[in-house]
Amino acid sequence: MTTNMTPTYNLKVVVQETSIKPDTLRAWERRYGLPEPKRTEGKHRLYSDYDIAIIKWLMSRQEEGLSISRAVKLWHSLEKSGQNPLATRIPSPTTLKSPQNHSTTVPIPVNPINGSTVTELRAFWVDACLQFNEAQAEGVLTKAFALYPAEMVVLELLQKGLVRIGELWYENKATVQQEHFASALAMRRLNTLVTAAPPPNRPGKIMVACPADEHHVFAPLFLTLSLRYQGWETIYLGANVPRDYLESTIATAKPDVIVMTAQQLHTAASLFVVAQFLQQEGMMLAYGGRIFNQAPLLRRRIPGHFLGEQLETAVSQIDYLLAERPFTPPVDSVPESHSRALHQFRTRQAAIETELWQALEASDIPYEELTNANLHLAKDISAALTLGNISLLSEEISWTEKLLLNYDMPADHLARYLSAYNRAAHHILGQECAPILQWLDNIANEKAEKQ
Numbered sequence: 001m002t003t004n005m006t007p008t009y010n011l012k013v014v015v016q017e018t019s020i021k022p023d024t025l026r027a028w029e030r031r032y033g034l035p036e037p038k039r040t041e042g043k044h045r046l047y048s049d050y051d052i053a054i055i056k057w058l059m060s061r062q063e064e065g066l067s068i069s070r071a072v073k074l075w076h077s078l079e080k081s082g083q084n085p086l087a088t089r090i091p092s093p094t095t096l097k098s099p100q101n102h103s104t105t106v107p108i109p110v111n112p113i114n115g116s117t118v119t120e121l122r123a124f125w126v127d128a129c130l131q132f133n134e135a136q137a138e139g140v141l142t143k144a145f146a147l148y149p150a151e152m153v154v155l156e157l158l159q160k161g162l163v164r165i166g167e168l169w170y171e172n173k174a175t176v177q178q179e180h181f182a183s184a185l186a187m188r189r190l191n192t193l194v195t196a197a198p199p200p201n202r203p204g205k206i207m208v209a210c211p212a213d214e215h216h217v218f219a220p221l222f223l224t225l226s227l228r229y230q231g232w233e234t235i236y237l238g239a240n241v242p243r244d245y246l247e248s249t250i251a252t253a254k255p256d257v258i259v260m261t262a263q264q265l266h267t268a269a270s271l272f273v274v275a276q277f278l279q280q281e282g283m284m285l286a287y288g289g290r291i292f293n294q295a296p297l298l299r300r301r302i303p304g305h306f307l308g309e310q311l312e313t314a315v316s317q318i319d320y321l322l323a324e325r326p327f328t329p330p331v332d333s334v335p336e337s338h339s340r341a342l343h344q345f346r347t348r349q350a351a352i353e354t355e356l357w358q359a360l361e362a363s364d365i366p367y368e369e370l371t372n373a374n375l376h377l378a379k380d381i382s383a384a385l386t387l388g389n390i391s392l393l394s395e396e397i398s399w400t401e402k403l404l405l406n407y408d409m410p411a412d413h414l415a416r417y418l419s420a421y422n423r424a425a426h427h428i429l430g431q432e433c434a435p436i437l438q439w440l441d442n443i444a445n446e447k448a449e450k451q
Contacts, residue, residue, distance in 0.1 A: 007038035007046035014047045018055045025055065032072040034058065053086050066146060074146045081150050081229060082198025118148060118156040126161050129182035130174060137185055150193055151229070154222055155312055158186045162218065183218075190221045194236065197228035204322050207255035209237035209246060211270035216263045219289065219311055223259060226315045232322075243274050250283065257321055259307075261289040265396055268292070269383035272302055279303040279328065286318055294395060300332045301387050334388030337435055342385035344432045349378055355424040365413050373417050381436060390435040397443060419444045 015022060028034055035051035054075075061071035078085040121144045128136035144153045165182050168174035206227055208220045217239045224236040235253055237246070250258065258278060262268040268291045278285045285304030292298050293309045305321055305328065307314040320326075353374050360370060376396075384392040397418075422440040429437060 004049040007048050007051075009047045009052070011045055011047070014052055014055065017052055018059065020055055020059065028055075028058070028068065028072075032068070034072055034075065057086060061146075070147060077145070077149050081193065081196060083196045116143075116147060118144065118152070121147075122157045122161050122164075125157060126164055126182075129161070129165060129185065130168075130178050132178070132181055134185065137182075141185075141189060151222075151226055151312075154190065154193070154225065158189065159218060159222070159311065162186055186218065187221070190218070190225065194221060194225050194228065197225060198231070200228070200231055200233035202231040202233075204257075205233045205235065205253065205255045206257050206259060206318065206322075207235045207237065207250065207253060208259045209241040210239045211260055211262055211267050211274055212240060212242045213270060214262055214264070214267035215239045216261075219261045219263075220259070222311060223261075223314055223318075227318065230315060230319065232318075243270075243277060246274060247277065250281075255283075257284045257286055257318065259286045259318065261287065262292070263290040265291055265295075265387075265392055266379040266383040268298060268302075269386040272387055275302050275304050284321060284325070284328070286314075286321055288314060295392055297389065298387060298392070301334070301389075303328050303331050305329070332388070334386070338385045338388045338390065341390075341433045341435050342382060344429060345381060345385065345436060348428050351428045352421070352424045353378075355427060356420055359420045359424065360417070363416065365417065369413060370417070373414075377421065385435070390439045393439060394443065415444075 009017075011022060011025075014020070014025070029037070035047065035054045037045040037047045037051055040046060057075070058068065058071050061074065062068060066074065075085050121140050125137055125140040125144075128134075128140060141153070141157070144157050148156075162182060165174055165179050169176060169179045208224050208227070210217060210220055220236065220238075224234050227234040235255065237249065241249075246258075260271050260274065262271045268289070271287060275285050275287070285302075286307050287302055287304050288307035288309075288311075292302075292306060299306045305317070305326070307317050356374070357370070380393055380396050381390075384390045397414075418440070422437075422444040425433070425440055426437060
């Protein structure tokens, strides 16, 4: 049947076509506003092909186990997200189509999903991901999206579920493969929702991106989804966008505001560099991310508008920025001592690492550990100096130390590494690098005292 919206059929035809009881249909119309038949001058109902399709759609959802109120809620949720419910495939909560799109269904080969609250569904989803059970995980999401609005499912189930799996990885109770599996499922669902979002209907253009080396894209993808649901034209650039590429893209797209997120110290430094460029060009920047929640003083360095610590409130803040166009808050300048130290450190970094390798060549610290430690410490030292606060390194070192302990790596490895790095730095660097040397003295002594 087509979805012609011309009112043509009386109630008798609809009953014959759908097998619905007249009283049931009248109750749906009265209580839920679905369908919405037209009326003749004599007040008789006239239904279109589209109305009949709605009735059949609602009856199919009931056959799958949804109450009529939940089915109506799902219909409105799909419409709100810009999807055509009649063209959207809704899998059964307990079965999924096979990957080859065959007509046979594949039973979920684990325990049934008995929960209905977001918390219960999130626990089911996390467990399914840890078991690498894609069918179960997708079944949980199907049920969640049928019961709750899309943005609520993304925040309360997917985001918090990924955070929980990340915590388990940090505690050495989950593998990196399990974390990657869950992230891939979440990103796939988010990308699908973003693709299906409605076209823009409000003036203004928003560009969303991650700075160079930032690969965590959940937050910018969620913001893109929410902004598109709100009617904004949103250009999503994704992960790891170098400044030069962003500069040329801005010149072409001419956005009204650029939104960027950073989760790590060294990517916050990349964002800082972009922010300085945007300020010079008179462009508005909005930003956020874990590192700015963890180190609030960083916000005093970024010439832009902080979006807040909660992802769910960021969209309203962007809405405010576009409507009011407020001045960029004042920022603190980077101390000259840190700028000088950054220049000297970059020119002498290789010499420090060469001496460090020689000093630890005969140690029992594995090659991979030394390589990774050099890479990450150098990036974080450069980032802290770029951002004008060398003490930011201490938070990163504490996080790394706990990670090593959780993975049963010898606690003295980090202390010995930092001590050797401190000696090499003092030998290679001059007084221009006093902020680095002072920090290395403090942290090396602190770790040595714990041994």
